[in-house]
Amino acid sequence: MDTIFALSSGAPPAAIGVIRISGPGSGNALQCLAGRLPPARRTSLAKLHDASGDLLDEALILWFPGPATATGEDCAEIHCHGGRAVIAAIGRALAAIPGLRAAEAGEFTRRAFANGRLDLAEAEGLADLLSAETELQRAVAVSAAEGGLSRQFGDWRERLLILSAQIESALDFSDEDDVPDLPDSFLPAYRLLAQELDVVLDRPGLERLKDGIRVVLAGPPNAGKSTLFNAILQSEAAIVSPMAGTTRDVIERPVAIAGIPFVFVDTAGLRDHTADAIEQIGMDRAAGEVLRADIVLWLGQQGDGPEGAWEIETRADESGSVKDAPRHRLSGKTGEGLEGLTEDLARTASSILPKPGAGAANQRQRELLAIARSALGDAPHPDLLLAAEQLRQGRSAFDRILGNTATEDVLDTLFGRFCIGK
Template sequence: MSGERDTIFGISSGAPPAAIGIVRVSGPEAGTALHMLAGRKVEPRRATYSALRSANGALLDRALVLWFPGPASATGEDLAELHCHGGRAVLAAIMAALDTVKGLRPAREGEFTRRAFANGRIDLAEAEGLADLLSAETESQRAAAMAQAAGAFSRQIEDWRGEVLLLSATVEAALDFSDEDDVETPPAAFRKDIGALVAEIATWLERPRAERLKEGFRVVLAGPPNSGKSTLFNALVESEAAIISPIAGTTRDAIERSVALGGVAFTFIDTAGLRERDETSEAIEAIGIERARDQMTRADLVLWLGQEGEGPATAWEIAARADAEDFTNKDVARHRISAATGEGMAALIADLVETARIVLPKPGEAALNSRQAARLSEVHTALEAAGVEQDWLLIGENLRQARAAFDRLIGRTTTEDMLDALFGRFCIGK
């Protein structure tokens, strides 16, 4: 990356005004900048109360300052932190003072974390987990991202890579003795070890993807006109998002809202009332009905509010409008509710949360994103091929391909474009 040896600075706390504002400085001139502002030497890794002054001696603020000599720092290089008051004027004055120091420049998006990656403080999987942690909006997203950022998946990769290296060593030993008469095809124990590794990686590939945590569990509310869909939709998303009217066909298009229930992300979709084509003469309503059917095919779950047995086979039968005078119960209703009065809503929501947790990644379990799954699939394919080959040379080549895929997975080999896309997701001060 161009300018990597520059010393960078940026605000790492939230947008001002705030009680505390944190300014980070990372690079070879971080110590010089800290000494200029604090006016004295600061003991490493110890919070020190100090006045901060500009180059002309003007008092900027009184703050806690910290000094982390590299490489034992968050970025792997000299790093200073200024914990000052979080007012806009205070932070602007400190940033302006830093901008006058030779060799310093403002940081770009994600540049502090990118330097941590470049200096070996974190690997690519941990960096992706950190990016997801910063954007997490639900407890399940936070827990999965935390597992990635803390290195759970990275440690697993290193374990797998170590096993592949041992297998590769066996191949090299066999090839060294290839000119002797006692060289045989791979023994059963060797194939068993590869098979066990293939099976273990397959279980990881079968896990729900991390993207599911962001998209949320998709729940479609379906049924004929005036079956209570919009009232239930508004109750679930806790807003008047859908228009409620006794006039059939009021909902003409699918309405989506994302909410968090029980720490789990959901996307609820209210759909047009379903009826046969010959029951409506309006082209717009007919389009809405077709879109409703399409939403049902894409749903993780359909809540069916129509006549019992007329919905999709896997739908939940919901006996809605329990408060209505013309209410008709269902023989096998999963839930009997009234969205208007709240009857049965708590039980329905608890059931939805429990069901979603089964489909989505487990709390605290590292979840693979699409890129990671693609690279791990390459490992799986290479190991499967190694497990059936008879020629030691071909087995060795497949094991080499598996190791290369592991390296791409954690960023030992990667591209600048991919890194730009990843670290561009971070804020300036991260």
């Protein structure tokens, strides 16, 4: 097997650059550059030289003999100065050593999976952790990366194995003329497992967390949608004008509120009809966005918005009240009432999105959980041979979730999400 190396820290220039090496030639790579192999798992200061003897840098080196390493094989790290030239020079020196090559995206983590250092669900959690942009995304992903989901999946698989063993035992000790008996605990345990799968499948999927809560600002022309949109984003993303119909297309921007991901959408004004073909296209797109929304902030006449929309009065800085009982009365110009709106949005989003530690499954995992749940059905089949097949199909789905049986295209897709050096 090749020995791989890559820069695992941020792109240079930086104060420190961390270069990872993994594979059977890791120790030799350190000896070639540093002239010695340091004590295992202890930092050591060394001068690094290339094959010609030219000094490359003075760096900290670490040696991790396998298999108790991140990848399950011999590993090494070089903590050098993070300048572009230094990183490039060390990379050239490593590439010149026979048996070493630059790593591909996700190759370190893929080796960790292949060597049993983590399962597929943990690897997916790690990928999500690396791509997390909000606090809630980080908290949910770190739970999966640390094995929270894997332990749950593994527990369900183990319980299926126990149920299968009970069926096999009943079949083994039955005579041709006897009806085999199962333990009294079998049926309650079977039903409880099915109910637990239902609970997870009823929860929001992980993709909801990645996509964010979609909040659409809707209403007639000149209702203050763009002003409120800019106030929430604290930017001039949308053009604001007293002229009705300024917004002709959909404008959307992602933003985090209290660590929760949102996508705010400003839309064209809605009215009964228009002779302007471009405005009509904008209105059609606005209507489509309203249908896609998780939350609609309605800025038009009270009661004219879609069912479930939040009634918002946006001109609290002006005299008079347009709505009798708006959910929020605020001013996009002065910011009055804006904090109350954002706090309400955050509370509502928390009830929609997955929660840390709650076991949010991604689409692939949910599809396989659904297969397992469908195989189990509402009850075990009266024919124990067929009931055993139900349980076998369920175990097969969990094996695929954990990566015990995984196709190369699934692995390529997952590990291709990782950066080079991870």
